[in-house]
Amino acid sequence: MTQVLIDGLFLGCVYALIALGYSMVYGIIKLLNFAHGDIFMFGAMIAFTMLTAVPGLQSAGIVAVFGVLILSMFLTGGTGVLIEAVAYKPLRSAPRLSLLITAVGMSFVLEYGVKQFWGSKSITWPQWAQMGAGSIPIFDGTITISRLVLMAVSIALMVGLGFYINGTRQGRAMRAIALDQRASTLMGVDVNRTISLVFFIGSALAGAAGVMFGMYYGAIGFMMGFLLGLKAFTAAVIGGIGNMYGAMLGGLTLGLIERTTVYFCNGDDSWKDVVSFGLLILFLTLRPTGILGDRVVERM
Amino acid sequence: MSWLEVSGVDVHYGRIQALRGLSFGVDQGEIVSLLGNNGAGKSTTLNMLSGILRPTAGTVTWQGEDLAKVPPHDLVARGIVQVPEGRRIFSTMKVEENLLLGGYRVSNTKLIAQRIDMVYDMMPRLKERRNQEGGTLSGGEQQMLAIGRALISEPQLLLLDEPSMGLAPLMVREVMNIINQVNATGTTVLIVEQNAKAALRIANRAYVLETGSVTLSGPASELAKDPRVVEAYLGTD
Numbered sequence: 339m340t341q342v343l344i345d346g347l348f349l350g351c352v353y354a355l356i357a358l359g360y361s362m363v364y365g366i367i368k369l370l371n372f373a374h375g376d377i378f379m380f381g382a383m384i385a386f387t388m389l390t391a392v393p394g395l396q397s398a399g400i401v402a403v404f405g406v407l408i409l410s411m412f413l414t415g416g417t418g419v420l421i422e423a424v425a426y427k428p429l430r431s432a433p434r435l436s437l438l439i440t441a442v443g444m445s446f447v448l449e450y451g452v453k454q455f456w457g458s459k460s461i462t463w464p465q466w467a468q469m470g471a472g473s474i475p476i477f478d479g480t481i482t483i484s485r486l487v488l489m490a491v492s493i494a495l496m497v498g499l500g501f502y503i504n505g506t507r508q509g510r511a512m513r514a515i516a517l518d519q520r521a522s523t524l525m526g527v528d529v530n531r532t533i534s535l536v537f538f539i540g541s542a543l544a545g546a547a548g549v550m551f552g553m554y555y556g557a558i559g560f561m562m563g564f565l566l567g568l569k570a571f572t573a574a575v576i577g578g579i580g581n582m583y584g585a586m587l588g589g590l591t592l593g594l595i596e597r598t599t600v601y602f603c604n605g606d607d608s609w610k611d612v613v614s615f616g617l618l619i620l621f622l623t624l625r626p627t628g629i630l631g632d633r634v635v636e637r638m
Numbered sequence: 639m640s641w642l643e644v645s646g647v648d649v650h651y652g653r654i655q656a657l658r659g660l661s662f663g664v665d666q667g668e669i670v671s672l673l674g675n676n677g678a679g680k681s682t683t684l685n686m687l688s689g690i691l692r693p694t695a696g697t698v699t700w701q702g703e704d705l706a707k708v709p710p711h712d713l714v715a716r717g718i719v720q721v722p723e724g725r726r727i728f729s730t731m732k733v734e735e736n737l738l739l740g741g742y743r744v745s746n747t748k749l750i751a752q753r754i755d756m757v758y759d760m761m762p763r764l765k766e767r768r769n770q771e772g773g774t775l776s777g778g779e780q781q782m783l784a785i786g787r788a789l790i791s792e793p794q795l796l797l798l799d800e801p802s803m804g805l806a807p808l809m810v811r812e813v814m815n816i817i818n819q820v821n822a823t824g825t826t827v828l829i830v831e832q833n834a835k836a837a838l839r840i841a842n843r844a845y846v847l848e849t850g851s852v853t854l855s856g857p858a859s860e861l862a863k864d865p866r867v868v869e870a871y872l873g874t875d
């Protein structure tokens with residue numbers, strides 16, 4: 339059971355990192371960015387390429403993985419900014435539906451773009467960069483050092499983001515734009531730049547999640563962003579979409595629920611998606627504002 | 639040429655023309671009022687000055703600089719700050735956070751803190767409610783917050799869009815007093831009002847706006863007596 343908890347929390351961190359970007363973008367421009375899951379996938383792909391392309395990287399071990407993680411975050415962050423500038427910014431004043439359709443289109447562009455370069459076959463993550471060696475026993479479960487490091491990194495990212503959004507001038511501007519774009523402009527906020535920044539941060543977090551996912555499952559593919567994007571959306575809705583803490587809470591909740599489901603199905607993981615999306619439907623119909631939706635009014 | 643010079647400005651919303659050859663000027667240190675009925679183009683004028691709307695013809699020059707290409711957020715940094723119609727407080731953010739946002743373009747945090755204290759001195763009600771969410775304030779308090787928020791960037795030219803809207807007479811007086819105080823510290827004020835009586839009381843000069851252009855102008859005291867203004871904007875009492 340401890341193992342279920344550890345697995346669930348780890349998966350939950352991955353979901354939470356993706357859900358954060360989903361939720362921040364929704365908060366600031368009210369767009370369900372369907373391409374967000376594919377940014378996550380793209381992050382895994384470029385990390386894989388870096389891990390395998392650079393000779394001798396293996397000897398650096400976890401340090402190398404960490405470096406690749408950071409680089410992938412910058413690259414996916416940049417990709418997010420680029421997508422926003424090319425596809426979403428021109429539609430700033432267009433109807434919401436046009437924006438949504440463009441996001442779906444952008445998702446296909448990323449998926450099939452990646453397919454062109456990385457192929458359609460499942461890609462095996464380099465063995466040395468997976469989370470195998472050096473396990474520490476905790477009660478009746480175990481956790482590997484690299485996994486512990488990754489969880490610590492993701493929690494640090496989330497806490498850091500919390501401080502950034504709530505305690506800095508730039509974070510305040512993001513929350514202000516989410517509330518009233520015009521008034522923010524009148525305060526001297528460069529709205530376009532701030533929105534770009536949100537895309538950068540959200541996409542960088544998704545990139546980090548992509549690398550973590552590759553390390554955990556050991557296999558990645560060009561379509562994996564689709565399902566994970568939906569899961570992150572589910573996590574965001576469970577927590578309360580547009581709300582940062584909701585995304586974190588929803589992600590962790592969903593991760594734990596999924597691993598618990600697998601545990602009670604005796605390791606058969608075919609039911610976990612049914613439970614997840616059942617939960618999504620339940621929340622959308624019964625409590626669309628999510629767990630934190632009503633209590634936490636500030637949307638970002 | 640005036641300190642702020644608007645000359646021959648047209649503004650369109652798509653095919654609808656809201657300003658037609660609008661020309662007026664504001665000198666440093668003045669309180670100037672723009673009067674006009676619903677749809678006259680008052681808000682359009684202020685949004686044009688804030689760079690949110692761009693003239694399709696004509697020019698705006700401020701201290702000799704053509705403002706045509708300055709983006710709205712940079713106009714704030716240069717000292718042109720608007721208190722918008724309807725206040726547009728950040729409703730779920732605390733009063734203090736609203737004020738902090740007013741200092742978004744001020745890099746010196748000590749200066750921001752000083753100016754927030756100055757605003758609290760001027761409007762003690764805000765200080766009492768500093769940790770309350772902006773949206774929970776009364777209409778008058780929200781108007782004060784909107785003005786206070788604009789003051790944190792220490793504007794040279796303060797644009798006010800109908801600050802008296804929806805306020806009880808006593809509160810209108812209080813807000814007008816604050817505007818007078820702000821002006822006394824050296825801030826030039828351009829105030830747009832439907833409440834001509836209140837505006838003419840504090841303004842040095844005024845312009846009357848009808849369908850996007852100026853039809854009357856002059857010292858506030860004279861306009862207050864002008865039969866055309868009395869009939870159209872002040873009513874008979």
Ligand SMILES: Nc1ncnc2c1ncn2[C@@H]1O[C@H](COP(=O)(O)OP(=O)(O)OP(=O)(O)O)[C@@H](O)[C@H]1O
Nearest residue numbers: 651654656674675676677678679680681682683832
């Ligand atoms: N977003 C818009 N789209 C189209 N037309 C607009 C828009 N905003 C204003 N207008 C039109 O431009 C004209 C001027 O509007 P404006 O808001 O400047 O008037 P106003 O003097 O501020 O009126 P009020 O006292 O009601 O605030 C009006 O005819 C109005 O219908």
Ligand SMILES: [Mg+2]
Nearest residue numbers: 680681682723
């Ligand atoms: Mg108006």
